[in-house]
Amino acid sequence: MISFANPKGGAGKTTSALLLAGELAARGASVAIVDADPERWISQWGAMPGKPANITIIGDVTEDSVVDVVEDASTEHQFVIIDLEGTASLMVANAIGMSDFVIIPTQGASMDAKGASKTIKLIRNQARLAKREIPHAVLLTRVSAAVASRSLKNVRDQLDAAGIEVFASSIVERAAYRDMLDFGGLLSKLDPKHVSNLDKAVQNAMDFTAEVITRLKDAQAEQGRAA
Numbered sequence: 001m002i003s004f005a006n007p008k009g010g011a012g013k014t015t016s017a018l019l020l021a022g023e024l025a026a027r028g029a030s031v032a033i034v035d036a037d038p039e040r041w042i043s044q045w046g047a048m049p050g051k052p053a054n055i056t057i058i059g060d061v062t063e064d065s066v067v068d069v070v071e072d073a074s075t076e077h078q079f080v081i082i083d084l085e086g087t088a089s090l091m092v093a094n095a096i097g098m099s100d101f102v103i104i105p106t107q108g109a110s111m112d113a114k115g116a117s118k119t120i121k122l123i124r125n126q127a128r129l130a131k132r133e134i135p136h137a138v139l140l141t142r143v144s145a146a147v148a149s150r151s152l153k154n155v156r157d158q159l160d161a162a163g164i165e166v167f168a169s170s171i172v173e174r175a176a177y178r179d180m181l182d183f184g185g186l187l188s189k190l191d192p193k194h195v196s197n198l199d200k201a202v203q204n205a206m207d208f209t210a211e212v213i214t215r216l217k218d219a220q221a222e223q224g225r226a227a
């Protein structure tokens with residue numbers, strides 16, 4: 001189970017959760033998305049045509065039911081992805097406590113360190129309660145395709161210096177990602193004639209997904225060694 005958490009609104013949780021789910025589904029995996037975002041973007045996306053049959057969306061979830069819902073979904077699907085709300089809540093804490101990996105989308109440009117560090121504190125507390133590591137990493141999002149890589153490197157260096165894991169891939173600001181949420185279906189179903197840089201958007205989603213899989217495998221191997 002992979003959760004997307006950051007109390008900062010608009011950090012890109014919903015967008016990156018859907019990108020990951022879409023890519024995993026495109027590779028043939030069975031994916032459940034638990035939509036715990038009060039805006040219900042993913043449920044609305046799923047109600048539009050184009051949702052692949054191997055993505056199941058579970059929108060009916062409360063802080064009381066989230067543990068049961070995720071456990072049930074995990075028995076039926078290879079991947080369970082949870083898109084969390086942009087606040088700190090019992091729902092968020094419960095979801096983090098159950099996660100195999102927590103992804104912390106953080107806007108690259110503004111580098112909302114506060115939201116990210118709040119989430120990391122919460123993860124560390126939940127890890128202590130659960131007496132296990134909860135693997136996690138910051139994902140820099142909404143990175144401008146044009147921005148000099150130097151400023152991004154600065155952000156990465158700061159996170160590194162603070163001992164915080166950061167994804168090597170970041171999510172670039174792309175119209176294709178907005179269109180996917182607005183019009184439904186997978187990225188690959190968008191029309192390249194109408195969406196600029198669709199190929200780059202698809203490649204970005206693939207790179208991110210490949211890194212998630214590698215990190216999940218590494219975390220599992222690590223936990224196998226610790227056990």
Ligand SMILES: Nc1ncnc2c1ncn2[C@@H]1O[C@H](COP(=O)(O)OP(=O)(O)OP(=O)(O)O)[C@@H](O)[C@H]1O
Binds near residue numbers: 013015142
């Ligand atoms: N990489 C991106 N490229 C283009 N638009 C993006 C990108 N990431 C996010 N957006 C847009 O920014 C807005 C906020 O993103 P998103 O809904 O993914 O954030 P969130 O963290 O889920 O927010 P909330 O806390 O409100 O749930 C949306 O309109 C989305 O389409």
Ligand SMILES: [Mg+2]
Binds near residue numbers: 037085
């Ligand atoms: Mg959201």
